[in-house]
Amino acid sequence: xxxxxxxxxxxxxxxxxxxxxKPLIKDISATFADEEGLTVxxxxxxxxxxxxxxxxxxxLPAHEGLVTWGGGDDPGLHDHRQAMVFQRPVHLRRTxxxxxxxxxxxxxxxxxxxxxxIDEALELTGLSRYRATPxxxxxxxxxxxxxxxxxxxxxxxxxxxxxxxxxxDPAAQRLIEEVLLKMIAGGTRVLMSSxxxxxxxxxxxxxxxxxxxxIKEQSSAEQFFAGPKNDLAQSFLRGDLLWxxxxxxxxxxxxxxxxxF
Amino acid sequence: MNDIWxxxxxxxxxxxxxDASLVEIVARSLGVSLTAVVLATLxxxxxxxxxxxxxxPGRRVILVIMNALMGLPPxxxxxxxxxxxxxxxxxxxxxLLFTPAAMIIAQTILVLPIIVALSxxxxxxxxxxxxxxxxxxxxxxxxxVLALLWDGRFALMTTVLAGFGRANAxxxxxxxxxxxxxxxxxxxxxxxxxxxxxxxxxxxxGLGIVLLLLSLAINAASYSVREFARHRYQA
Numbered sequence: 147x148x149x150x151x152x153x154x155x156x157x158x159x160x161x162x163x164x165x166x167x168k169p170l171i172k173d174i175s176a177t178f179a180d181e182e183g184l185t186v187x188x189x190x191x192x193x194x195x196x197x198x199x200x201x202x203x204x205x206l207p208a209h210e211g212l213v214t215w216g217g218g219d220d221p222g223l224h225d226h227r228q229a230m231v232f233q234r235p236v237h238l239r240r241t242x243x244x245x246x247x248x249x250x251x252x253x254x255x256x257x258x259x260x261x262x263x264i265d266e267a268l269e270l271t272g273l274s275r276y277r278a279t280p281x282x283x284x285x286x287x288x289x290x291x292x293x294x295x296x297x298x299x300x301x302x303x304x305x306x307x308x309x310x311x312x313x314x315d316p317a318a319q320r321l322i323e324e325v326l327l328k329m330i331a332g333g334t335r336v337l338m339s340s341x342x343x344x345x346x347x348x349x350x351x352x353x354x355x356x357x358x359x360x361i362k363e364q365s366s367a368e369q370f371f372a373g374p375k376n377d378l379a380q381s382f383l384r385g386d387l388l389w390x391x392x393x394x395x396x397x398x399x400x401x402x403x404x405x406x407f
Numbered sequence: 408m409n410d411i412w413x414x415x416x417x418x419x420x421x422x423x424x425x426d427a428s429l430v431e432i433v434a435r436s437l438g439v440s441l442t443a444v445v446l447a448t449l450x451x452x453x454x455x456x457x458x459x460x461x462x463x464p465g466r467r468v469i470l471v472i473m474n475a476l477m478g479l480p481p482x483x484x485x486x487x488x489x490x491x492x493x494x495x496x497x498x499x500x501x502x503l504l505f506t507p508a509a510m511i512i513a514q515t516i517l518v519l520p521i522i523v524a525l526s527x528x529x530x531x532x533x534x535x536x537x538x539x540x541x542x543x544x545x546x547x548x549x550x551x552v553l554a555l556l557w558d559g560r561f562a563l564m565t566t567v568l569a570g571f572g573r574a575n576a577x578x579x580x581x582x583x584x585x586x587x588x589x590x591x592x593x594x595x596x597x598x599x600x601x602x603x604x605x606x607x608x609x610x611x612x613g614l615g616i617v618l619l620l621l622s623l624a625i626n627a628a629s630y631s632v633r634e635f636a637r638h639r640y641q642a
Contacts, residue, residue, distance in 0.1 A: 205543055225545075252546055
């Protein structure tokens with residue numbers, strides 16, 4: 147598990163996800179993480195970024211359509227090739243080291259190796275002195291770093307992050323980005339949601355623009371930031387409020403069919 | 408008024424001198440109630456975990472019933488166990504009626520709903536918090552249950568203590584199935600009931616003081632466990 151990460155693409159085919167009867171992810175067909183680097187999922191609040199990530203991670207079942215991993219022959223989560231960092235970190239009622247240990251034990255790592263891996267993970271995220279501190283006593287930023295340390299320790303082929311730096315100060319944000327860049331350089335493929343354009347510019351090699359549960363644009367970061375084809379993506383880049391602009395400017399609404407659902 | 412003070416003085420003397428019959432009754436009481444609580448915990452915790460973590464038709468109904476049974480009148484339990492264990496009952500052949508075993512059975516039935524209902528609440532709320540992370544880590548059913556029981560250990564301990572409090576304090580069930588036989592099935596609560604009606608207030612008061620202290624100790628223990636957990640894990 148310490149070898150170079152293997153290619154681990156996530157493929158979605160006609161995927162729908164509903165809350166009761168309201169569709170929130172609408173007929174998405176796409177492949178992520180088939181190339182190296184970080185793919186950022188951009189989009190306004192409520193676009194479905196978190197849902198899309200959870201579907202890609204396999205912790206939410208699609209109501210319609212199919213999600214497959216590793217070219218279709220991988221059972222998903224139970225192969226232990228993915229890790230996810232949530233927007234709000236969740237830690238067990240144990241020490242910081244104990245939390246990483248719990249994850250490594252699930253991956254059947256031998257005891258001695260675990261101890262060393264925990265040291266490295268805590269060192270990397272600047273949490274070494276908190277090894278024996280109960281995780282839930284750490285500050286929010288430290289807990290988020292611990293969540294990333296845990297994900298790093300698992301050496302995943304695919305790492306998913308749901309707005310990992312949304313509530314962090316610049317220093318904590320930079321530390322997390324540094325760890326991410328290290329993982330990307332090591333070959334881990336990253337799928338991350340964000341609404342922070344500057345962060346996306348710094349980290350992303352690919353961009354997915356999500357709006358009201360549909361992928362409006364998927365391209366390389368270079369292309370996207372040079373000027374996206376999609377009009378909604380353009381106004382998102384300009385920093386306009388999308389829902390407001392759409393009602394005021396675009397008529398008739400090309401996305402109107404969505405409102406029927 | 409004088410009688411009461413005299414009884415009180417004698418009671419304190421009995422306690423201070425560790426009177427043999429008093430110690431015997433207290434020991435039997437603790438033995439019966441502790442055994443019942445251990446049994447109820449062994450049965451109730453897994454049941455509570457299953458009710459908290461699985462989804463099957465009738466689950467809610469069982470939870471409502473378990474909550475209702477927390478207030479089960481002890482005399483009713485005593486009556487039912489009596490019918491089961493009486494010579495003509497379905498388990499009469501075992502010859503358990505009027506033995507400590509019968510009292511343990513009755514108290515286990517009394518304590519079980521408390522442990523099931525409270526522990527399933529504890530485990531369910533912890534699971535809501537952990538669910539996504541556990542799924543993300545690919546934790547199987549066993550790893551999940553063990554982690555929940557371990558992480559919920561302080562809250563679960565307080566549910567066990569609540570069960571112990573109930574077992575200790577009840578008189579109806581053990582009176583009916585135990586029969587309050589001296590040196591065999593006489594426990595604190597049944598002894599108090601008897602001695603009070605006979606007018607031997609000293610022993611009744613002495614045992615009453617022990618019961619009160621025990622109840623106080625249980626609640627103090629419960630409180631300290633909660634406080635410890637709060638400070639250590641923000642639980």
